[in-house]
Amino acid sequence: MTNKEKFQLVENYIVEHQNDYYRLAFSYVKNKENALDIIQDSIYKALNSIDRLEEERYIKTWFYRIVVNTAIDFIRKHGRMQAMDDDILHSLLPEQHNLEKDYDLYEAIDHLNEPYKTIIVLRFFEDLKIDEIAEIQSENSNTIKTRLYAALRKLRINMEEKVEL
Amino acid sequence: MKNLQDAKQKYEEIEIPEELNLIVKRSIKKAKRKQNKPFKQWGIGFVAAATLFITSVNVSPALAHSLASVPVVGSIVQVVTVQEIKIAEDNFSADITTPNVTGLENKELLQMLNDKYISENKALYESFQKKMEEMKVAGGGNYAVNADYEVVTDTDSLLVVANRNLEIMASGSESATYDNIDKEQELYITLPSLFKDDSYIQIISAYIKEEMQRQMANEEVVYFLEEDEDGFSSILSDQQFYITADNKLTISFDEYEVAPGYMGMVTFEIPTEVIRDILISDYYIK
Numbered sequence: 081m082t083n084k085e086k087f088q089l090v091e092n093y094i095v096e097h098q099n100d101y102y103r104l105a106f107s108y109v110k111n112k113e114n115a116l117d118i119i120q121d122s123i124y125k126a127l128n129s130i131d132r133l134e135e136e137r138y139i140k141t142w143f144y145r146i147v148v149n150t151a152i153d154f155i156r157k158h159g160r161m162q163a164m165d166d167d168i169l170h171s172l173l174p175e176q177h178n179l180e181k182d183y184d185l186y187e188a189i190d191h192l193n194e195p196y197k198t199i200i201v202l203r204f205f206e207d208l209k210i211d212e213i214a215e216i217q218s219e220n221s222n223t224i225k226t227r228l229y230a231a232l233r234k235l236r237i238n239m240e241e242k243v244e245l
Numbered sequence: 246m247k248n249l250q251d252a253k254q255k256y257e258e259i260e261i262p263e264e265l266n267l268i269v270k271r272s273i274k275k276a277k278r279k280q281n282k283p284f285k286q287w288g289i290g291f292v293a294a295a296t297l298f299i300t301s302v303n304v305s306p307a308l309a310h311s312l313a314s315v316p317v318v319g320s321i322v323q324v325v326t327v328q329e330i331k332i333a334e335d336n337f338s339a340d341i342t343t344p345n346v347t348g349l350e351n352k353e354l355l356q357m358l359n360d361k362y363i364s365e366n367k368a369l370y371e372s373f374q375k376k377m378e379e380m381k382v383a384g385g386g387n388y389a390v391n392a393d394y395e396v397v398t399d400t401d402s403l404l405v406v407a408n409r410n411l412e413i414m415a416s417g418s419e420s421a422t423y424d425n426i427d428k429e430q431e432l433y434i435t436l437p438s439l440f441k442d443d444s445y446i447q448i449i450s451a452y453i454k455e456e457m458q459r460q461m462a463n464e465e466v467v468y469f470l471e472e473d474e475d476g477f478s479s480i481l482s483d484q485q486f487y488i489t490a491d492n493k494l495t496i497s498f499d500e501y502e503v504a505p506g507y508m509g510m511v512t513f514e515i516p517t518e519v520i521r522d523i524l525i526s527d528y529y530i531k
Contacts, residue, residue, distance in 0.1 A: 124276050
């Protein structure tokens with residue numbers, strides 16, 4: 081694959097999946113302008129480091145990794161770190177055995193620390209496979225699985241609820 | 246919200262802003278320009294322009310702003326920016342740059358070109374304002390126009406100025422017109438004037454169709470061809486074109502004219518063998 085072919089391939093891929101990546105970026109920063117900035121930055125980074133994409137089949141995980149890292153960097157730089165300590169998590173979540181209807185799981189996921197939040201978002205919202213998340217996070221699959229369980233525990237997801245890992 | 250399904254649904258409801266598509270396309274375009282090419286040439290142009298024009302800056306401070314963006318100075322015939330209009334409101338923006346050609350002895354040609362640049366951009370600006378007001382009355386929306394120019398070819402004998410327009414509503418659409426000028430003889434070159442008769446329309450169209458098919462077979466590109474509804478069947482007799490510095494004919498299509506939007510504007514360089522027999526001379530095209 082020449083660089084030109086790669087460029088075209090990546091370009092098409094990004095255009096086709098722009099909405100998915102925008103939602104992912106938005107889930108970190110929670111506002112339109114910053115999410116658009118992240119998308120823009122990610123596209124520059126991707127297209128300027130196209131040499132590092134070795135095979136076509138890695139496009140998806142490669143670009144996810146760029147967007148995730150750009151988003152996390154962005155939050156770090158701009159000090160809008162979403163993650164909070166467990167106290168706040170507790171205030172959002174119901175007591176252990178008291179599953180009230182109106183607790184906000186979506187909100188709670190926002191307050192998870194990294195890498196837990198990213199793993200949950202990629203697995204359940206973006207429907208990626210454990211192996212793909214492992215590639216994005218440069219970890220092995222078992223580590224990701226362990227973290228996913230830990231994240232679900234933190235969120236007190238009822239494991240009997242059909243959660244497919 | 247009890248379970249992951251509900252949370253996921255909330256995630257999927259994140260609204261996609263209208264300008265996403267445009268920003269994606271722009272970013273790609275920018276990255277592409279950076280990757281590709283001819284900025285070396287431009288750098289030299291900037292330096293040359295800066296030294297040559299020091300005197301005029303001193304004479305006319307009003308000119309100083311425009312000189313910052315003189316693109317290429319190779320001979321006496323030059324292109325400078327005479328006016329730049331910028332408007333930026335919440336969801337509306339206009340950035341219109343008007344070029345001005347100087348140094349041609351042929352005053353009629355000079356005036357024709359410069360009047361055209363001014364009147365086109367005036368019309369663009371007025372239509373922008375009108376549309377903006379209409380949209381404000383209708384409750385908002387996003388609208389932006391961007392007009393810019395670029396010296397595509399500048400040799401001892403040829404000058405080609407491209408005027409690019411980008412209009413953005415829900416998604417962007419980019420278009421360009423080119424002015425091909427013979428600097429020596431001070432002539433405005435039109436597409437028909439290059440050829441002996443009208444057969445160029447058919448010959449060039451056939452070549453472009455073949456080339457589209459070839460590219461689609463080998464690369465990840467898409468063109469609208471005849472088989473599609475509204476596909477490409479023929480160039481216009483006055484299709485936009487420009488002559489490159491190495492005397493090749495290049496045909497240009499606006500965004501969406503012959504290809505999906507993500508392909509942007511597309512151009513085809515026509516090999517001179519294809520048209521040699523029908524050219525009036527090999528003076529411009531070699």
